[in-house]
Amino acid sequence: MEETKMDPLNLIICGVGGQGNVLASRIIASAGIEEGLYVTIGETYGASQRGGSVMSHVRFSEVMQYGPLIPEGSAHVILGFEPTETLRVISNFGNPTIDVIVNPRPYYSIDVLAGRTEYPEISEVLDMITELSSSLEVVEATELAIDAGKAVVQSVVMVGALASSGLVPISEEAFRKTIVDIFSERDPKLNQRAFDLGYKALV
């Protein structure tokens, strides 16, 4: 088991409804349980899945079961499926010590498409994230997912990247066992490949 940086270790997975943050949180949390940790996830389903902002708060501890919501400014790791959503989370939960992994592919809101608001330049967004974090890794998860076979496994690619980053106190074996387990009856090869591509992306 990796050495825990903090206890609890607070991970936020963020993106737009439908990008797979719930699945990702389940994989990561299950791997954490496999590792013998207390894990709590807080997230919302329902309306927010219709193109709204979504966050999963995942909290790991060796000591106790924490509540499902991370307090203001207390995130440690941010796994961002979308650049502006990553900024949104940093705005509320960021602090100088955060480590960020982000998929830089934008997901335009209907407001942006309708011309009511503007979407910032990706380079600007990444610059801001760099300025506001301790480290930033950019993973082209959607491209890698398409390589693996389907864009929809982008979330599993990101889990792979997180697994190899060393940012969460969970071993590679625990992750791999969980991937096999969760996807045993649902596109096992595709998801395995997605995880591998994400894992390699940060190595």
Next chain:
Amino acid sequence: MQSVDVDEPGKKVLLMGNEAMARGAIEAGVNFCTAYPGTPSSEILETLAKVGESNGIYTEWSTNEKVALEAAGAAAFTGLRAMTSMKHQGVNVCSDFLATVNLTDTRGGFVLVACDDPGGHSSTQEEDTRNFARSFDIPLLEPATIQEAKDMVKWAFTLSEELKLICMMRSVTRISHARGNVELGEIVRVERRASTPMVDIFTSMPPATRHPALHRKLEKAGKLFEKSEFNWYVGPKDAEFLIITSGTGWVYSQEALKLLGLQDEVGTLKLGTTWPLPEKLVSGHLKHAKDVIIIEEIDPFLEQNVKILTAEMAFEIGPIKFYGKRSKHIKDTGEINVDSVIKALTKIKNTDYKPRDEEYASKVKKLVGSVPARTLGFCAGCPHRASFWAIKTAIKWDGRDAYDCGDIGCYTLGIGPAGFMQLKTIHCMGSGIGLATGFGNLERFGFDRPVIAVAGDSTFYHACIPALINARYNSANVLFIILDNSATAMTGFQPHPGTGTDSRGHETPVMSPERICEGIGVKTVTCDPFDFEETTRTIYDKLQEDGTRAVVLRRTCAIIEDRKRERRPKVYVDQSKCIGDECGCVRFCSRVFNCPGIVWDAENEKAKIDEVICTGCGACAKLCPQDAIIVESMEGEN
């Protein structure tokens, strides 16, 4: 992932709160489970339905929460263990039966699980269902953790059988939809047969004897609660500063105390049984307290009950300064969290707490400002987008500014830009057509706008039929449009009487909305919302008619369609045909039709299909003024 019914007591697994409740019911040997989908409760029955058949558990998606509670009530009367689960608004729907079944002596354990949505993340309002427990004299349990969610449900059946009374457990989003470690317990398998002893009549009558009898049951519950393992005190002995809390307030307050370093100063009384209050236990701790803060979700329910107790026992307890929602130390609306508790405690203690470096905090504010919120919209391929475009166009053609009443479902988003701002009212299930029967009879008072009501297929079965009958019976001029996407989509694609399957996936008879409408005598026409010309013309023609009439717009939900497919049809924009910003188009597909699958390529000044998001429905191709959007058929030809 192993199933929630795995027979390995002691095993530690990751479960969602709702899954833990399902597991608790399984461990209790539940027999009969009913529900209507409602966020954040839907997974309770979903989980039970997955394992129900192999465990001898009957599961049912009922048409609405009242029927769900009644169906489960029948099982409880016959000695079976029964459970009904719903979201907070569902309790409003079943309240009539709840207020009579509480006066009825039940036999088998009967448990109602109500899942509130503080802040209304997925609801049209927020509401504290604990108030029903007090109104209707029903014992109330509140889990504080996911483990407790399981253990309490299990105990609730025992409690219910002991009292011969329905028992209520109140959960919230942050329990129901949170996941955490749960240690599994033993599954108790007891053979139960449904029977109705001849002497028993199940009724609330006469109230003159049954109401006092209910009060006596509640007193008994209060005594049992004094010894409950779900109530505890932590912290320094006889602490003068006391937190009293229930539900999620427990984890939030403990984390806040840790962050503020107040664990050695502040005591916490955590209650899992909150109606009736275990008065000896509570007053015992009130006696040593001078400052009491009460932390709970939504209403000052616990707060008011503790204050009543304090007033009654004023001479024994002495003066106490209370803090909570009434003093606005804890916000009295919306969801609470660790930060809410920190804010309250620092205010009371007059101290400061900075969650993060101040320089960083101001840098974040300056750099990021505020990221614009994402307005909720229909998914790519959603038939509702097409329906609302047709309705909007038909209303414009008609020119009398028709008034469109909305209802609950994914299509509720029609109140906003996603549905072109069509809907003018949104309240609760069935209230669209309900209001419309009123609006449809206001012509005599000068209301000259034609009246439309929209409802989804699941909503139709849940609540619309009586209102539709009312419209015809009272000659209301209403055009009723049923948006049938063959799913209860917003809550997670549960089946209903129109989909042809039940909770276990078995085939069921289909009760088509058209046949029900025609049976009421309401003439009904069916269209495919993706056939824009026909749908718009039909709605326009129907707007010219009088009386109560209906149109069914039928096309399967895009997500369901997408899941069925191996491969999506490829859709792309022919760059040579797209005229983008020019007169004749002005970005109609991305800007006006506003499907997230179509984006604007600013560099080339053309529309572009985002292949990751697009589901290949082809609706945009039909509307493109230049026929520039091409949909390849699955065989690869245009």
Next chain:
Amino acid sequence: MAGVKELEKEVIGAGLCTSCGACIGICPYINVVKDKVVVIEPCGITDGRCYRFCPRTSSDLTILSESIFGSKRSNFTMGHHTSVEMAQATDPKVRSSSQYGGVVSALISHALNSGLIDEAVLTKPFDDGFMPDPCIARDEDEVLECTRSNYIAAPTLKNLNEAIKERDGDIGVVGTPCQVLAIRKMQMQDLSDTRLKLVIGLFCTWAVPYNEFYDYLNDKIDLNSVNRLDIPPPPKEALVATDEDGKVELPLEDIRDIVKKTCRICYDMTSEFADISVGMVEGMEDWNTLIVRTQKGAELVRSAISEDVIRVEPLDDARYNHLHEASLNKKKRAIEAIVKRTKNEEDLSYLNISKEERDAVS
């Protein structure tokens, strides 16, 4: 520079839309329901074709004349022309299926047959119900399905827009004066001129709106079987409607009460900007008045005569003077009505005419 927002405010919302159809079919934002133009949603651009083509937005008749006829506008009462005659289709079948002399049908058929045009944008008097129906004809038989008149203005130009957008080939159009004006505004600012080879204009004094006309006639005739509407020449002051049960005569003054408001400010009785203009001849039901204006028009008429598709006779002075007077009177009424709206003698709204012309027609 203006777009649909201004169109809504200045024309549609002001009750001045003629239902010509010029703004229909060029974008998804404007539809037409029967004869009512409906804006589904403003597109937001400030320079739109809808506004530019509309016959009720600023129309400079002097510039239009230069562009179409290549000469200064000088005939202020009937517009530029090279001849005014009487004419009729030689084929009695054509005449009997037509309102009057069948000249429009004959010329259009001839234009199709001679290959001048591949399709003609015409108007059927009645669709399945009571509304005129814009239609496309590609041969004589199809032309003969589009004969006769209805007094409801039909948005025929939407079919012209569709023809331009959807198909190749050369096009001919038959339209009312406002439609002809819109077509010429299109040609000045668009490139459809190369394919638009023939514009035949009809004489028109007014049109009625669909709803009011329908409501008026509904209890008087069977609107589902009506097959002919006629306004015989004076002194008979009647509209004659024919359905499967026979003819009904209705007082013309009732009809005049429901005439479209926008017709009262119309300045053009004889379709002054067409290639050829065709109307009735008073007292001669089997003949048309034929005005030839452009070289294109003259060529077509010449070849139609030489191939015995139509025959022409001179128009007598009395009838010519009467036509002249009627056209001038319409202009006077129009200016009066416009000034009544604008409340300003100098402001002629959409009508942009030279001082010389203004003086001549006042």
